[in-house]
Amino acid sequence: MNNGHKVGGLDNYSRRLYVDELQAMSLTPIRHPKTRHNLMKEHRNYLGWSSTSLHTDYMELCHVLDQCQPDAIVHLAEMPSAPWSMMNRGNCIETHNANMVGTLNLLFAMREKCPSAHLLKLGTMGEYGTPNVDIPEGMFELEFRGRKDKVMFPRKAGSWYHLTKVHDTHNIEFACRNWGMRSTDIMQGVVFGVRTPTLPDESEYLTRFDYDECFGTAVNRFCAQAIVERSITVYGKGGQTRGWIPLQDSVRCMRLAIESPPDLGEYRVFNQFATQWSVNELGAVVQSVSNEMGLTPFVANIDNPRNEMEEHYYNPDCNGLRSIGYEPSTDMETLVGDLIADLIPFKDRIIKEKLLPKIQWR
């Protein structure tokens, strides 16, 4: 909004419900939606908010798109947890329903109300899995038995959640190909941090920070463990390598993608991360940063509840966003330190039994 974009939103607040059901809570005391909405109303570029579920309320979705006539739609409205999707059949199917039907409804509503708008969809680097070859950005030129074609790079997801993202990818590519829509599909690394470049640094605007096994990622869990000086629990051998990106970089990338949209009919994929770490490396970073702050957590490799390769090749491309102006934050250790510093005031809110995993993948 500080860059002159007018912004409105839709949300069904399901993340709050999911975390609540797990008897976990955000480490940062995130404000009630109404309070946040009222704060935002003071901003002159704020268009408003609608309490809508993409996957159940198609009419309201159409109404909002019709009223706003957006140039770009950032789709962050998916159930985001791999472990949650793996808990049981109900969660697997709810993940498929919320994510896929939500995205399909959005595609149909855009086609009906704003077919030229740019859909910026959040996917995940986890769609690719950990292949033994380089990972291009979404599509690539396949050479096979002496012939060539530009095709989707094969996906190999490791959870029902990640699979729904793969399914979305195929559906969105088809909508671009068949209906002439345009989309940027972002294969995002693991996001961390609570600061954004645009929102004021006041507690009323604080974003949420989950550290439980479902909605907290490794970096969140490790930071929470460091703060209460519990062991930093690396799953398995810890050679699992992933891309990581600070929240402020992620938000900057979205702005850059919106300001350089793809052509009509184009389906564009960006891999989005600032750095690569194995989980062992991440554990060492959190340990060393927290040591400097006077905290003394150990690192412990525990049984891996997931089914994933613990040692593997990993070399994803990340050129698309750089070509439109993204300069990744470089001093990641400082950003991890900032995050821990931001969290320490809320230290007493940590529910310690939520720091260890219970959900088994197999």
Next chain:
Amino acid sequence: MNNGHKVGGLDNYSRRLYVDELQAMSLTPIRHPKTRHNLMKEHRNYLGWSSTSLHTDYMELCHVLDQCQPDAIVHLAEMPSAPWSMMNRGNCIETHNANMVGTLNLLFAMREKCPSAHLLKLGTMGEYGTPNVDIPEGMFELEFRGRKDKVMFPRKAGSWYHLTKVHDTHNIEFACRNWGMRSTDIMQGVVFGVRTPTLPDESEYLTRFDYDECFGTAVNRFCAQAIVERSITVYGKGGQTRGWIPLQDSVRCMRLAIESPPDLGEYRVFNQFATQWSVNELGAVVQSVSNEMGLTPFVANIDNPRNEMEEHYYNPDCNGLRSIGYEPSTDMETLVGDLIADLIPFKDRIIKEKLLPKIQWR
């Protein structure tokens, strides 16, 4: 059943409902489910039937699997029409729901009740689209920037229906990889004919034959058009090439796959077709065969309601089924002739306005 296998089934009869809603009907007068069930009861290897929807009645599904303890499950219970899935948003989402939730429920129920059973799942050659390279069977060794990995061959589906099959493919592969289940995923060409190798040739056992634009395929539509001496309507230039397989071959392939199951944890893909024809070639075959029977239809290339390449490279592998004993029927013209002969007695049941397409793809 004639090969000594005990067979039971589940069905929600949705195909009958779908066709009914379109005000179309099977050209062959297929008997009421109860009548067919009563006929089957006379066979000593018939286990029984349950009126169950895979995607809505998980409890009954579990109960049936628990009672039967099947060695193999043949999953034919999906909404099978690409045009139907493209009609509107409701049909798109119902297709996702029926096909994907149905298959997920089946995977969870098998895991719970019969985790060693072999899942024989019907996919479609349409999952691959028409790439400019050879099409291997499901998985292949990718060589990329000097490194190699065995990965899923990229899919490029051309309708919401075909996309749900791609999604199923990814979900089933994951169930095999993560839970150690076993599956044969069959990428089937277009099936034609009403005869099977096992059922007696009597009208009480007749299988259905749809020729409308949704549930009838090109070969069915062409045969129906030949019988009433209407133009055989080829969509567009007619260079669209596909694999085709007679129903009796399809049934034989299923038996062969059941009798040579994959190992536990194995996800195996077979491409299944007996021959390849372009739609122009198919039109010429139907015309020439029907000419010999004294019928004189013309062939007409009409505007293509679909969005598909009308001239393209097409070279799919088809080795897996041959390696377990499948010998494709060779005299396909005779089989098309048999089909037309089987249909002529029901000629007066053809609803002529159902022979032309109305659903636009884009």
